[in-house]
Amino acid sequence: MKKLFCTLLGAVMLLGCLSMSALAIEGGPAWYPDDVQAFVDFHTEESTPRLVDDADIFTDEEEAELTARLDALRANHPDSDFVVFTDTSTYGIERDVYAADFYVFNGYGVGDDFNGVILFISMEQNNRGWYFWGTGKCEKLFKKDANIDHLNNTISPYLVRGEYAQGVSASLDDLDVLFTKGKFPKGFRPLILIGAIVGGLIIAWIVTTVLKDEMNTVHEATQANLYLDKGSVHLRHSADFFLYRTVNRVKREKKSSSSTRSSSGRSGSGGGGSF
């Protein structure tokens, strides 16, 4: 009896381990495939919700408004998909991969390249943050640090204050501008103007100095290169001695945008932050 019990227990444990290895994450969300390796890309229905608020951070009215905004965005830019997803856990996966996985495993995306972008907000304790991820043709837009910085700078203050719906709404406005114009207008930056004026003054000083130098061709001679007899130079001794080396290391500024692949291997780019 005891032997039978141990055998049965061992079999159950073995089955459990096998099924766990087939799953990419333990106890994961329902949309996560049992076997990631066997996953085949697909296009979801048009009617599939583009706003999935698993973290329940939006009110019903906010959800309805944001859904309408997403629909309008998709209508304005029919070659791209736009998704907003919130969750209370990332099940141990990095936010960028989790965002990519949700997009890919739920079949979002337009066209053969599954063009589109997802905004993921994690409400997990000790892992609160957001991530923008773009794939297909959108990957190029999200590779630029300037674009990611702009999106992050827009949403961050809202999320810090707990104004989640307003933050998402402002981000959707940003995405509309980005997809319409291809970049964010830089607007007036005083520092750039000051830098340009300083540059202009330096250039003007150089130009007038050169022109004034032309007006005075009287200079004391400081060298006699013209009078060196060619062929008279004899090098009798030449020696080079290594003394010491100095090493200076400077930490590189972290790029705002980074490349991220989903668990199934789909490539994309994006960036995010924590709040």
Add this chain to the structure above:
Amino acid sequence: MDEKELTNVNEYKCQNCGAPLEFDPESGQMRCAACGSTFSVSEVSMSARGVQEQQGFDWSGYKNETSHETMHTTVYTCQSCGATIEADGTTAATRCPYCDNVIVMNERVQGGVRPNAVIPFKYKPKDLPGLVKKFYQGKKLLPNNFFKDTYLSEVQGLYVPFWLFDCGVEGGVNLEGERVFSYREGDYDVTEVHHYMLERDGSMHFSHIPVDASTKMSNDLMDSVEPFDFSELVDFEEGYLSGFLADRFDSEPDAELPRASARLMKSAEETLKETCMGYTSVHIRNNGMQITDSSVKYVLLPVYLLNCNYKGEKYQYAVNGQTGKVVGKLPVDKGKSARWFWGACAVGTAVCYVLLNLFF
């Protein structure tokens, strides 16, 4: 003033008509302005002084003459018109201000103070306006009315005395060299600098470093008319001076050697520095080179001096009488300078604004 009548002077006369002869830069011969006859310089010089032994340069004896002559102004009576002319102790050739007769003071160019060689004038006074105009052209800050409002107060074709130094340089220099490498290591940008001590020892030779031997001439003006083509140096003949002014040296080689030394040392350092290959930067730490085998020649080189007046200010220009190179300081129009400054500032600001917006 010490009144002393010079007796050993030459006023070259045409053998055909007796009119004054002058050196013609175009033909390289002595030419009579009255009848057009031409004679070789050596022919005229030899007949003027008789047979005279050519003396090489001997600077051991001239010191006494220098200290005596330069302190005194001397007086000469023009043999053509009888006018009384004063000349300082260094003048070797001049013109009578009354009858324009050319006068060469042989005493100043013979014996221990006879020049070794001379480069004759190649450009004539009539070439000067064209040369000077070419010099003015294209100068953006020149006042518009400069040509109209400038008048030449004086034009002199002058043989300027120079010392030509031939020197060897040998010895060693110590240098510091650096090789800089930049690369990425993980999240870091790394700059690695390798420091070296370099030794170079060698020798080289410099020929014909010119230093003007007249304290009356501005050093930087004479430096600026360089270079001269010394392959056209000819043995000195008094005839070459005819028609031009000439000065004798009043500064000895010893006094001028430091100027030549400084120039050749700088060039010697640069030459040895160029042998240090493969370094990002090289600096001289100390120089142990020394001058060897120095010799000096006394030559006369052709220079035109133009003195101008523009709006009450005096401007002096020098023209290399062999190459035609013009040097001098031109006046700067303040209005034009301001317009160029602000115009360049506006364009520069616009360009910088576009570039900064593009990259940031």
